[in-house]
Amino acid sequence: EDQVTQSPEALRLQEGESSSLNCSYTVSGLRGLFWYRQDPGKGPEFLFTLYSAGEEKEKERLKATLTKKESFLHITAPKPEDSATYLCAVDGGSEKLVFGKGTKLTVNP
């Protein structure tokens, strides 16, 4: 069964303090790893898809990387508006996404 574990559960940063979120996964055959951002009271917003180990994707202050066992979401010089819950999900070939429980990021000004 596909499994996704995200760490830490919560992370507090000062504005400008860079850090990384971790997503560890277990799948029989990875078809894709997805990162989402979820703001309170809203649905998850798609950020990135990564398909194979070594792949990287960037968007503004966010950079996602992928290895055979985990993915990292690097946040460079975060701003308060980056505060949200970040979700990781995998498509292991079962025609559904399996989600981790997320990392709640708070960026203080």
Add this chain to the structure above:
Amino acid sequence: KAGVTQTPRYLIKTRGQQVTLSCSPISGHRSVSWYQQTPGQGLQFLFEYFSETQRNKGNFPGRFSGRQFSNSRSEMNVSTLELGDSALYLCASSIGQSNSPLHFGNGTRLTVT
């Protein structure tokens, strides 16, 4: 391009009642998936429909059902509501190809009292 639309945004129901939630996908998307989100369990997969056929189903009891119409709009129904069914129900659409990203609506917040 309009996003995924879910109605209603909020619902309050009593134990034993039934409820129907509605989802309009992004234009051109043929796949609709439903997820239940709770603080303790996170996002749990309910089912996925593609071209009016259920392609996949999660580990939820038969009280949870869904359907998809020819215009790709989807509904999910929960019968005999229980307190534990209180959750945010999220609908997501995609083009339906393997490993294509899901695009979520803002959900329906269901409270069962």
